[in-house]
Amino acid sequence: MNSYYMNKYDHKKVPAKGSVTDVASDRKIPLSQVIMEAEAVILVDTSGSMSAYDGMPKTRYERSVDALEYYQKQISGKILVLSFSEETIFCPNGYPAYQGGSTNMVEALVYAKIADNVPDMNIILISDGEPNNMLDTLDVAKTFKNKINTVFIGPEDSRAGADFLRKLSEATGGQHTTDYRAANIKKSLGAMLLLEG
Amino acid sequence: MLAYIRDAKLVIAVKTTKLDANATMYASKKNLSVTYNATSIIITPDGYNQQFINRIKANVPSHLRVWDHSHKRWIFHPTTYRIISNMLENLRQMGFNVIIEQAEFFANASNYVPVIKEETLDIHYIGRVYRRNNSEESAYGWYNDGWNVVFINNALQDYFKVSTTSVDATNYYNALIVNETATHDQIKRAYRVVVKQWHPDICSEPNAREQFEIIQKAYETLISPDKRARYDLGLKLERDFNLLASKGKINNTNYDTNEVVFNPMIKCGRFTVRSERIIGRVYVHQILDIDSITNASGQVMTTTWKEGDSVFTTRWV
Secondary structure (H helix, E strand, O other): OOOOOOHHHOOOOOOOOHHHHHHHHHHHHOOOHHHOOEEEEEEEEHHHHHHOOOOOOOOOOHHHHHHHHHHHHOOOOOOOEEEEEEOOEEOOOOOOOOOOOOOOHHHHHEEEHHHHHOOOEEEEEOOOOOOOHHHHHHHHOOOOOOOOEEOOOOOOOHHHHHHHHHHHHHOHHHOEEEOOOOOHHHHHHHHOOOOOO | OHHHHHHHHHHHHHHHHHHHHHHHHHHOOOOOEEEEEEEEOOOEEEOHHHHHHHHHHHOHHHHEEEEHHHOOOOOOOHHHHHHHHHHHHHHHHHOOOOEEEEOOOOHHHOOOOEEEEEEEEOOHHHHHHHHHEOOOOOEEEEOOOOOOEEEEEEHHHHHHOOOOOOHOOOOOHHHHHOOOOOOHHHHHHHHHHHHHHHHOOOOOOOHHHHHHHHHHHHHHHOHHHHHHHHHHHHHHHHHHHHHHOOOOOOOOOOOOOOOOOOOOOOOOOEEEEEEEEEEOEEEEEEEEEEEEOOOOOOOOEEEEEEOOOOOOEEOOO
């Protein structure tokens, strides 16, 4: 496996404020019991392309993490963060582990399927590109009972990626937002979490 | 008076004689008769000998030996044949007369094959798991008016699903002793069995109140489909994360490496087991099912052992 960490988002740091780990530690209860109260599962693409700066001070990955940090503080203990690239990893500390590999979205959705058993779980997928296997990804998405909402944060010249995510959310009755180069990722994510207008 | 004195002399004389006789008896009790049958090794001493008893206790683990009061003989598990063989050789060198009744003793003992079968036992109390002389961990169960059942620790751990990670220490499925695939009815049935055993008004075990609260919470969570779905999500995610952390693939400031203290949730019940009957005891290799013991009035047996008491107490509820 590749290194999981990028610079200041190393897991050795304290958990993000409002992450499930932070809440579990604060309330002195098992992690599993905090997870029971979660309302959203956010699958974050941490493939190699997420290290692109897009002419901005921070990478797409870092901008996504900043947005996650912000909303976990807003709604403590309600967000489950999963990082996906080659593998899918649950990150209870609130920071999606950076993997830097390919975009294995099929495995991400298969992993997230257990969350689909929870009625009305808000499943949000953030990605900047097309997955390894589009057809298989759509097939898995169609088995979901809950909606999958998607946010595309790739470049403008990657329309195929945006179109794919739109198709994926439509297959489940979910919403899609195209946010080129994650320029407004905080607002886009907020809208998906129903916290922003 | 004379008669009395005479009688007293007689008494003294008799007593002296008896003492002398006893001394002679003890000194001569060094004959050991050894026999072997399909399920045990039997050593019959010709009388009480402290040296012999010391040797037995020093060499043979307690759960592999038993004193048969009615026949005044020791019975050993056949797997102790090497220990017995060495012990008898040492005793010969100490002047004991060892008589092997069964010539094929050592050869046959090494061919011992356990006979394991399924049976149902009404066990009135399961004690705590202890490490025995040979480092095997086991718990004794009260059955047929004695501690006649031995639970190998693996059998208990497998059934009660004990784990060394904290996520399973408070696992609601473990609290009700059901599989994670248990149906609604199975959860209900399991709750009825377990809750009666741990109600603080009935149970005097030190952690009764804490266990009772966990059982209540477990039932409330697992009996509701929505809550159960949420709980299953939590279990899976926490386990996956701990697994990665234990392999060093993720730094986890919250990875829990604490060992869990094993605490069986059932203290009495009708156990369906796979077991082996040996030297008068039941050795449980696997627990298949546990149900309540009920009386003619439909009441359920509960047992509890209060700290400081010399015996457990039984109640019907």
